[in-house]
Amino acid sequence: MNLRDRATRVVVLRVLRDAVEAEYRAERRAVLDGLRAARAELALKSMRVTLPDDIPIATLTLIDPQPTVVVADEDAFTAWVAVNHPGEVETLVRVRPAWRREFFGRLACFDPVADPHTGEVIPGLAVEPASEPRSFSLRPVPGGVERVARAWHTGEIDLRWLLALGGGET
Structure with missing residues (x-):
């Protein structure tokens, strides 16, 4: 790979990284709000996250601040x-x-x-008094990272749906 190819790759990766980071922050905020609502309504503190085929990939848990x-x-x-x-x-x-x-x-x-x-x-x-939870932990289950990577490579996870650059529909 020559310098021009590497430079193009750096620019594309940077744009994708920034877009992924922005989407990640927005989704993380939405999940935190959802977990808070689920706690208030259902006394739920933790949830298992699965791929569409119901294979577990992670656990999300509200982190309770202490008084x-x-x-x-x-x-x-x-x-x-x-x-x-x-x-x-x-x-x-x-x-x-x-x-x-x-x-x-x-x-x-x-x-x-x-x-x-x-x-x-x-x-x-x-x-x-303790404040509302401001965060949650995300712990992949054993093999969860590998399952996500495999689902991405096989097309089970559609990155165009997860990450619509510029907010447009795909």
């Missing part, structure tokens, strides 16, 4: 840490970020937020 402890009142939290963990408060009167992350990792996500050792309610902290 997190957040500082609702910086001054109240800093004052509490200054009294209870004075070595963790910096001269500029703030809680050391590394200690805060480590400490928050030990806290239960229940309102009111309490010290795990003493049970004392910690002023300035609150629990922020």
Whole structure:
């Protein structure tokens, strides 16, 4: 293959890559919206994905964010840490970020937020509820990638249908 052929190939592959990436992002968003709706309606969190012949190729699973402890009142939290963990408060009167992350990792996500050792309610902290899932995992089943490749090569998967460049019908 000469340079001109390789250059043409690079341009075509780039156009196809960009088109596939745009379609992938749009479909991924639509699937996420569909999974969220299925969870709300049917309590579905995960689904098996198959080729048209019902051969499984992957599993999609909603990724549930966890509730997190957040500082609702910086001054109240800093004052509490200054009294209870004075070595963790910096001269500029703030809680050391590394200690805060480590400490928050030990806290239960229940309102009111309490010290795990003493049970004392910690002023300035609150629990922020988990957000809606923002993503899902896609795990091919064993042999799934090979099945997709085989279906593509045999024409069972029509790339013209999957990827209509420019949004036109094929």
